[in-house]
Amino acid sequence: MGTEKILFYLFAALTVYGALMVITVRNPVKAALFLVFTFFTSAAIWLLMEAEFLAIVLVLVYVGAVMVLFLFVVMMLDINLAQLREGFVRYLPVGVAVAVAFAVMLIMLVGSDWFASVPVPPPAPAEANNTRDLGRLLYTVYVYPFEIAAVILLVAIVAAIALTLRRRTGVKYQTPGEQIAVRRRDRIRMIDMPPEEPK
């Protein structure tokens, strides 16, 4: 067994372990941290598949930004664990049905003839540039899907901001611009007066 295979099984096992812990661990903060761990090991597996750009972007976007905000929310919320576990039995059939359907689909996909007939690609030469190739493809062949995806994301951002944007009256805002623009003559008045002498 080659080193790569050992590494693959190691990271695959860690990914499965992390994913299981996400849904079984009781503490929501720990669950979020296990999700981070799972992202990280998935990135390692992608690195083994020579998809270094995707691996690094997974860490950069999901680990470095999305999960940080997620963790923020989980830490700030006062989550009642007992309430969360209520109704576990009631939803169990739905969960089992979804899990079985998903497993069947995965087995059909991976076990199909199509998957078996695809030859393993030879390892890319050392000077191959994953980032450059992806960029070339995205901005030439797939430029329209790429731009449409970007516009959809932009709409989502604008919508999210619009949902939270409320003008409340009676709130005292500080305007840093005005504070910075304050000059001495606005605050201090120099006056001439005779000295007060103590009697």
Added chain:
Amino acid sequence: MIEWLVELWNAVPLGVQTVIVILLQIIAIVLPLMLCVAYLTYAERKVIGAMQIRMGPNRVGFFGHRLWGLGQPIADAVKLMFKEIVIPSGANKGLFLLAPVLSIGPALAAWAVIPFDAHLVLADINAGLLYVLAVTSIGVYGVIIAGWASNSKYALLGAMRSGAQIVSYEIAMGFALVGVLMAGGSLNLGEIVRAQEGSILHWFWLPLLPLFVIYFVSAVAETNRAPFDVAEGESEIVAGFHVEYSGMAFAVFFLAEYANMILVSALTALMFLGGWLSPLQGVLPQSAFDVPVLGALLDGGIHWLIIKTAFFLYLFLWFRATFPRYRYDQIMRLGWKIFIPITIVWLLVVGVMILAGLPPWFDGA
């Protein structure tokens, strides 16, 4: 003896050989780095002392000589190593101890792709710049987990402040890096430095001046240094996220902060000030670089990178001695409403400069 060692080396399997070589390379980077961190704390105290007309540490020396207090960092390290690590009673023990590790790990791992010289780099990967950005973005977990696991209000408040600040400034930092990779035409840090070859005017600080300033200010904010150190804010929340830490656990946070400072200083030097390139290149005639010893000093090399990094580190200390701490809402305003719009506008400007082939930077390709 030597022959026996060579024989022993050859007997080691090839895979293990690679691992041993990489481990030795890592030690060769981390050991001097830790020494730099120790003496950066000394430099900080001395420099700020001088700026405030004080002496700074001047007692602890070696072998009965005071030597301007040069032994102080060693004494501090020994003290911290032998102090007890107190774990608060309500703390989440596992995460409490994991947080310092998560803090220092990324600070050291990012050094893997830093080119010290034209050939001296541990991992010469194509996506180096992205790797640095991704790895340094993990560092925020150390702070957040430390704040949460301490089970202390001050620590949690500090962690929240720090987390929001780091995530916000990362965006401006990322955009500044996009400008650099556009100008350099590569994500490989070595290639970016090579793209700046020529003279001091060929370095990217001039065409990317706004990005250069924004990158460095964001770097100060990312490392939670004064004047952006509200995460620690002694006057408001005691010491912020590491208020409950003591002994070596606290020291590891300290090491991570200073290692991060050195890292962002080195990155700024690499991306905007030509890294290991010599500022005398293009000024002196080529024959000057052929002089035996003097030529090697004048020509590009690791010493120029160290000098440039030291300059930025000095700026860090200078800022700390000069500026009062920012108010929190002003930090957010600066990051979101000023830095991010400026970087986006300057990306367009860089694009136009590249399309126009503006000499001397963009006429090559």
